[in-house]
Ligand SMILES: O=P(O)(O)OC[C@H]1O[C@H](OP(=O)(O)OP(=O)(O)O)[C@H](O)[C@@H]1O
Ligand SMILES: O=c1cc[nH]c(=O)[nH]1
């Protein structure tokens with residue numbers, strides 16, 4: 195149950211567009227947000243509902259559905275996770291945003307932490323973690339460690355592309371996490387980039403190539 199590869203045709207089509215060699219910053223950014231939106235839709239299918247009785251337009255008393263229970267915090271991992279945030283917030287506009295700043299050391303591939311600012315009462319929230327790339331998994335495991343240290347117990351991970359190595363590392367360290375991705379790719383290259391992958395997602399979203 196831990197890994198969900200979303201086969202929806204719109205998801206697969208948009209991810210295919212993102213893999214093109216000469217994609218523009220504008221297109222990459224738009225597609226990252228569109229996929230952030232679609233992955234959010236998939237990852238929230240099991241949110242709990244409750245019944246509320248309201249007075250309808252006709253004056254009748256009717257039962258309607260309302261989201262119940264834990265509220266949501268979006269957790270973009272800087273920088274690249276910001277590229278999926280608008281897409282998520284379009285579906286869940288009232289979500290609080292918790293930001294984690296991490297970069298991957300180019301030599302060691304280990305995550306280096308440089309920022310964290312969490313929404314209040316993480317124990318009462320479902321965290322939806324956003325990052326386009328799950329490569330070695332080091333950045334994601336560090337993020338989940340931080341979220342749990344701050345009391346968060348329900349975590350869903352939304353990534354555009356996942357490498358098998360990263361999926362294993364995350365689920366070994368956090369078997370309770372759920373990963374939603376548009377693709378389980380083949381492998382990592384010697385520099386720790388996902389193949390076929392997307393290249394450096396942060397650089398492509400921010401235009402810093
Ligand atoms: O699974 P890992 O091996 O940890 O690699 C994945 C991380 O690497 C990228 O971030 P990067 O370090 O390039 O930072 P950036 O978003 O600022 O570009 C990516 O956005 C992930 O956060
Ligand atoms: O393929 C990868 C791996 C890490 N970070 C990226 O942006 N791309």
Ligand SMILES: [Mg+2]
Nearest residue numbers: 394395396397
């Ligand atoms: Mg980067």
